[in-house]
Amino acid sequence: MRGVRAPAAVLAALALALLAAAPERGDPVARRSAADDALEYWDFTAAFDDGHRLLARVLLTNEGPGAGTAVAVGHLIRPNGPAVEFHNGRLEGNWSIEPDGRRLRIGSTELDLGAAVRTLAHDNNRRGIDIRLRIESPGRARASGGERPDYRVDLLDLAAPAEATIQLAGMPAPLTTRGRATLTHTWTERSEPELVLRRIEFTSLDGGNAAAVYLLALRAPGGEKTHWLLVERAGRVLYEASDVIVDVDERPGAPARGYPIPARLRVHGASVSGAISLERTLLEHDPLGDLPQPFRFLLSFEMRPRRVWTEAGYSLQLDAAPGRPAVELTGHGIASVTYLNPLSPASQ
Secondary structure: OOOOOOOOHHHHHHHHHHHHHHHOOOOOOOOOOOOOOOEEEEEEEEEOOOOOOEEEEEEEEOOOOOOOOOEEEEEOOOOOOOEEEEEEEEEEOEEEOOOOOOOOOOOEEEEEEEEOOOEEEEEEEEOOOEEEEEOOOOOOOOOOOOOOOOOEEEEEEEEEEEEEEEEOOOOOOOOEEEEEEEEEEEEOOHHHHHHHOOOEEEEEEOOOOOOOOEEEEEEEOOOEEEEEEEEEEEEEEEOOOOEEEEEEEEEEOOOOOOOEEEEEEEEEEOEEEEEEEEEEEEEOOOOOOOOOHHHHHHHOOOOOOEEEEEEEEEEEEEEEEEEEEEEEEEEEEEEEEEOOOOHHHHHO
16 A cells, blocks of 8 residues: 555554653663664662672663573672672573563562562572672662763662661571662663763662762773762762862782772862772673573674672762752772773773
8 A cells, every 4th residue: 555644643643652651761671672783781880888899780771692682690799708609690481581571580580679678589409609788768769960871870779778678598597687789770782882981870878877989980982971970868969060179099019900999089179079999800801601502602793791890988078068068978889890892001
């Protein structure tokens, strides 16, 4: 039926329906883009009162073989023992997601974002690992400021109350511990190494009435930088800006191997100044090692990634603002430094 065109009113109604169906920013739902290079992941960073740390990522991507690869990887860092790694990777058709896009299962790993309590669970009887993280979400998700339109980051939960239940081989009974956790959701329809060379994040994880701080610092392959700083206390935003400047101080004497880890991040901008000190290294990790082999092989031509997490402390000074006196803030948390590819010697 050549030449038949839908009425303008029908096209307009269809466009409105598609817009209405698009998830709002801050909704943790999986975007599930059909783009060839689409990628999205949820990152968990948790610190517990007894010294345990939990670092985890759940990732969906269309890159590599097939149209939907799912990966879950995490590390439980024990206060007096080696880190425990857990991971699952499945190609399309071998993992499941609920129709609402908020619950998925990858092998023995389950992610549930459909309720006020977010849950990440890994139960591998063969390896004797049962780890369950529950985050009590206050429902104050925020979209990062100053971001590129093709690379989006939502801060779903910042230093939210969290609980973990841990059962490992040889333990007589499960251990339950309380602490704080931060959860972010990142998605893009382009290959991430085309957009980001280095990604630095800091999240404070102090409890009680302490302020909650989150910093995102992106460096593109061409050298362009994007920064976003958010400071909250008791659910109230004390400071938020995407025009802050973040200067990176490298560690003196560190070998130039393409993945330099900062010693300090100096933050300054309108009405804010301070620094974040990257301290003891918690974990170094090669993300490609957790991917299914066909996917890992193909992506190795595009990127050579590296991730490092450190303990970190911060000190920030906020100038007086309407309705608020000047504030000095200090606290602790975890910083992560992710390289999608090594820095060239000229750009370090």
